[in-house]
Amino acid sequence: MSLNVYAWDYDASQGKTTSNSRDIVEGMGDNEGHTTRTLLMSQKAPGMLLVSRGSVGNIDLQTLDVTTGVSTIKAFNISNMTNSAYNHASSGLLLGWGLRNSVGVAEHPVSGGIYSVENSVDNIMRSGKLIKENNPGEEMNFHGYLNGTHSDVQGGNYGYPSCFTAWNVSEIPHYSGATGEQFAIGNQNATVNDTLCRDDHIAPRITFSAHMAPLDIKFNSNGTAAWVSMHGSWNREDPIGYKLSLVQFDGKGSPVVPANSTTAATDIVSNADLSACPGSCFRPVGLAWDSQGRLFMSSDSTGEIYVITKADGSGVADVSDATTNDETPNPTVSGSAPSPSKTSSAAIRCSMGSSSYWVVSMAVVVAVLS
Template sequence: MMLPLLLLGFAAHFHGVFSQCQPLSSLNFTDTPNITPGVTAQVVFNNLTHPRGIKFDDASNLLVVDSGVGVIALTLNNTAGCQGWQRSVVVQNSTFNHGIDIGNGTLYVSTSTSVVGFQYDSSTISVGSGTPTVIVTNIAGAGSSGRRFLLIPASGSDPAFLIVTAGTDSDTDFAAAQASSGLSQIRRFALNASLPGGGYDWMTDGEMIAFGLRNAVGLTMDSNNNLWITENSSDNVTWDGIDVSANNPADEFNVVSLNNITGGFYGYPDCDTVWDPTSFSSFTTGEQFSDTSSFADTFCQSPSNNIPPMLSFQAHASPLDIKFYTGVTGNNTSSALNSSWVGNSFVSFHGSAETPEVGFGVVMIPWNTAANTPTANADTQTGYSFLVQATNLTACPGQCIRPVGLQFDTEGRLFVSSDATGEVCRRSRISDFVGFIDDVDRFS
């Protein structure tokens, strides 16, 4: 039994005439970022409301969760009357706020408390006329952390699972230490089974993949069925009565093997990762410490109690999306990113909400393909480098890019959404950068 349409506030708008075209020649960055040599960047669309998650469909339309609006589509139009990208509304719904994925002809989108599915036709860029199907409901932690990330692991034409994240709004939410709280965890829900009436209930259904992840935001799969996770750690923490929060704890890059799901504990709210060891007496970057009175540092440092990250990110950088670069799958190779980067991962740093200003860019993580891990160890601060970053960090977050979603197209170009300047941009090599979406709401 589906939940009532009006109760959920869903309203589907069918694709018709494109509502807006923006010629590429007319677009410039609100604030031009610094870009690594050999890469160029170009705005492909701007003046969106609050773009977050992005996803290419199988017809190369870029679907965007424009928070406060719904799901929009950006479609390349090289006719004489456009020479740029055109925007159309796929689903109008102001409660959609981040997560998006497509599988087996279904478009999945998240609100703060639910996931819904629409029948989707990429040839007409439209959804079916019926009430959307409620896939998951009653998701825990519906405050500002309620921007759910969705992922359907590639499994052929019939996707087996939908993976969903839930976070918490608190720096230290002791309830999250209990798996039964539903907070700060990742769960997966079967898509190739009979859907319960009204959808799966987050608190009682699904399989818990991991918990103790304060705000797991970005998810992606590697070729060995490992789930890689970006985690936003706490902001205000102490250690041994000392405020260490200026440059700690590290944000994290975690991994779960979906071949061996144990529902492991990843530390929050009791255990954190050192980024700046100068704030401590005898720790190194990547080492675990306890920021509560519940456990000693030695408890947090035992992997049997707390699974440590595979790589440490700068504190407060707010890593969001993550994608592996697989190279060119289409026919045009002229604008692809460097072929030597194939296999590396890319992460969007949304940036700090307070001083010091850090993040506000997209980083590349060199990858050890033989070991299937980042090349760097968790105890380094140099395990990644910026592909692009805001030029003047002191103007952030109000007047600079704030990257959110990442997607590669078939030509090996990286598209990025930025929810602080209302632009969609692209990054590519030498002379063709395609990939930022920025939002006119500068305080997200």
């Protein structure tokens, strides 16, 4: 892991860098814990670089102090830099803090709103009861804008490490709130309670099942859908996740469903047998659009890239909602779909309105040349 953000001059026509590295942001300390440092260049505010920094541990109490810079999403203007790098903790525009591990970050293409997907805690207890199987929920959070539009939530506290989001409310002792609202774990400070969590912290815009581990989020070009990769659980009795899901948006910058919904995500691609996970199934990680509107999805566990297209090979960037032919979509061979790879079945046919599409897997080999 790097403690800094680096930049190089790049020649796109030659596909290579043309300069030595230079420091852009420095001082993202502790070489342990959640070491992902997600970077995103804003398309609505040119020159603004978003940096997401996760916590050092499962419950990291230093994140109670916003000045540490830990568990934050910040934006840095790299178009007017001096010769010195930004100090991460003391510089930058704060978009949100109290964010345990927000690996996926995206900008809505119409409104310019910034969203992230959050990986919440493991092994959580409340009132002496272990409630980790189905709580807390994973999150899709809204963080305001970089284009000058006002938002009350921008720069706010999203709860971690004291307040967490309810998913299965029936399993949380002495809890009277709803799915999507925050609750306290009650073993850090006597003043932290459910009321404080609900009133003084920012709840997610969408809540997902616990332990899904969302790692990336990509909007389609017209802002009517967010595609989310769910890497899947590692610390749950019954495995969950390991899929690609779609969340419908209204095209103006907000999800269609309310914040207390338990059905916000439509599963597009998932493993046929979750009992084989995580060791013997694909685990979605990164997402990327190409110029034809096809969605590429990587799987780190199998070394594959999946390509999501319609049945005629065209892209899915215009898709805002989807239904699957089966109750649970699995990548199984159907009809004249492409042949499966050696590691997993290769295709699933799903319906999108009056259209259908195929998901195709391709084996990818990465070579290191010296």
